Amino acid sequence: MSLFTAEDGEFHPPSIYEFYPEIVLFEGTPFAINRIMMIRLIVLGVLLVLFWLWTRKFQQSVKTGQLVPGRFQLLGEMALNFVRKSIAHDQLGEKDGDRFLPLLTTIFFMVLGMNITGIIPFANIAGTSVIGIPLVLALAAYVTFIYAGVRRHGVKFFKNSLFPSGVPVYFYTLVTPIEFLSTFILRPVTLALRLLMNMIAGHLLLVLCFSATHFFFFQAEGIFQLFGAGTLLFGFAFTLFEILVAVLQAYVFTLLTTVYIQLALADEH
C-alpha cells in the first residue's frame, strides 16, 4: 500500500483511494477481484463453515440426546438466540418473528462478519466499506418489508403508508410527499449509507492514526517523535471502538429491518 507514508519525508493523509486497491486476479474481466473482494469471499467461506459446524453439532446432539453444548456450540447458540429472542421475537412476536428469522439472521451475521475484518490484522479493511454489500442488504430489507406489507394488507399497505389516517384531507398535499420520501426512498438509502459511512469513517480514522504513528516515529525529528506515542495510543483506542461499532452496526441494521417489517405489518389504528 504505497498510499500511506511513502518514504519522501512528507506525511500523506489517507484518502478515498484507500477503498480502490489494486486488482489482483482476473484483471480486465467483469470478475476482477481486488483485496476487498477477496476478504469478502474469505468471510463468506468462514461464515459457511461456522454455520455448517454449528448446525451439524446441533443435529448430532438432538440425535444422540447429549443436549449439553460445548464452548464453541454455546457461542453459536447464544449468537443465534440473540437475533431470535431479543430482535425478532421482541419486535415482531413469535409467529412473524420466526417467519422473517432467516433473513434477519443472514443480515446480522453477514454484516457482523464483513464489519469485523476491519480490525482483523492483515485484512484491515471491512468488507462493507465499499457500497456493494450494504446496497444488496438494504435492497433485501426494502423488498422484504414491502412484501410483508403487501402480503398482509394488499394494496391498502400503500394507502396506509402514504395517506396516514387522522390527518385533515388538505394536509395530504404536504404529508404524502414526505411520507413517500421517508418510507420508500430514504429508508433503504439510509440503511445502506449508515453502514457504509460508519465503516469508511472507521477505516480512515484507523489509517490516519497508524500512518501518523509511522510518520512520527520514523520520519519526524526531535520532540515530534513523542507525538507518535500519542497517536499509537489513539490507534489502539479506536481499534477497540471499531469492534464496538462493528457489532453495533450489525445490531442496528438488523433492528431497523425488523422495525420496518413490523411497521409494514402493523394494523392501522
Next chain:
Amino acid sequence: MDAVNIAELSGNIAVVGYGLAAIGPGIGVGLVVSKTIESIARQPELAGRLQVTMWLGIAFTEALALIGLATPFIFG
C-alpha cells in the same frame, strides 16, 4: 517581494460543511441518550426496552451526519 498573507487558508470548503452538518446530529444523539438515562433512572425495570428504543433513535439521528459525510462524493 510579495506580500505574505498570514491568514491564508487552503483546503476544501466541504470540510467546513461537514463540521456544520455534524452539529445537529451531535446535539440530537446527546438528547436521545440523556432522555434515555433519565427514563432508566426513573424506571430501571424498563431498561431493556428503553435501550432498544435508544439505539433506534440514535440510528435515525446519526443518519443525518452520515448523509453529510456522503454528500461530497455525490456533489463534490
